[in-house]
Amino acid sequence: MRRALRALRRPPITDHRVVGRVSAVAAFGRKLSVAVFVVARRATILPDVDEATTVESMRGYYARRATYYERVYLKPERQRDLRTMEAWLPSMFVGRRVLEVACGTGWWTPHGASFAREWLATDLNPEAIEVARRKEMPLCVRFETVDAYRFAELGDRRFDGVFAGCWWSHVPLGRLAGWLDALHARLESGARVVMLDNNYVPSSRTPSNTPISRRDADGNTYQRRTLDDGSVHEVLKNFPTCEQAFSILGERAVERQWIQHEHYWVLSYQLT
Numbered sequence: 001m002r003r004a005l006r007a008l009r010r011p012p013i014t015d016h017r018v019v020g021r022v023s024a025v026a027a028f029g030r031k032l033s034v035a036v037f038v039v040a041r042r043a044t045i046l047p048d049v050d051e052a053t054t055v056e057s058m059r060g061y062y063a064r065r066a067t068y069y070e071r072v073y074l075k076p077e078r079q080r081d082l083r084t085m086e087a088w089l090p091s092m093f094v095g096r097r098v099l100e101v102a103c104g105t106g107w108w109t110p111h112g113a114s115f116a117r118e119w120l121a122t123d124l125n126p127e128a129i130e131v132a133r134r135k136e137m138p139l140c141v142r143f144e145t146v147d148a149y150r151f152a153e154l155g156d157r158r159f160d161g162v163f164a165g166c167w168w169s170h171v172p173l174g175r176l177a178g179w180l181d182a183l184h185a186r187l188e189s190g191a192r193v194v195m196l197d198n199n200y201v202p203s204s205r206t207p208s209n210t211p212i213s214r215r216d217a218d219g220n221t222y223q224r225r226t227l228d229d230g231s232v233h234e235v236l237k238n239f240p241t242c243e244q245a246f247s248i249l250g251e252r253a254v255e256r257q258w259i260q261h262e263h264y265w266v267l268s269y270q271l272t
């Protein structure tokens with residue numbers, strides 16, 4: 001425990017190397033796991049809550065936050081990571097027909113769609129999509145309201161690329177495998193998949209992360225966030241490791257890469 005606490009006091013770890021094997025990042029994965037474990041020990045562990053209730057409450061939360069959501073991308077300590085990812089993302093989808101899951105206000109959309117053949121940006125919240133529509137986008141971009149869990153609104157359409165920014169962390173652990181199955185069913189063989197999300201940085205120079213408020217019986221972690229109107233919302237926010245992500249993907253994912261930035265992680269793979 002003393003070693004774990006000393007690790008938390010050290011400066012944040014920044015590693016921009018692309019990692020292709022779990023064993024290559026085992027040391028970092030253990031450090032990240034320890035950090036989350038120590039924070040979780042301070043949090044309250046409560047019984048699991050109804051997942052449908054959690055999903056619906058988060059939908060309301062992001063609808064109310066839509067008009068000023070992108071303040072999160074203005075945090076000074078995150079700028080280096082953001083510029084690096086924005087520059088890297090366009091090369092992943094050159095000439096592809098891409099489904100963007102949970103596009104929100106469209107921060108990532110113009111970057112990912114730069115060289116895509118087609119780009120369908122989807123979200124469940126019309127409020128968020130309306131913000132995204134007002135931005136200048138590549139000509140290949142279209143928007144639709146789609147449930148990110150079921151994808152029923154897509155009909156029989158299939159894609160050879162998919163992108164999800166800051167969505168994985170909001171999927172309850174009990175639904176993650178099923179969600180990946182549903183997503184992969186919408187993709188063609190050889191499809192390129194890219195997902196990115198937040199790291200938990202407890203030792204950041206500035207309070208970049210909202211503290212974890214509790215952990216449920218399934219291992220999901222939650223944060224209590226306050227909006228501009230003073231309302232307080234409990235938001236499900238998980239922080240996976242490379243090992244956890246690779247494990248749940250299994251053999252269906254090839255050419256796997258995990259890029260570890262200071263404040264974000266990026267997962268990229270090709271579907272068999």
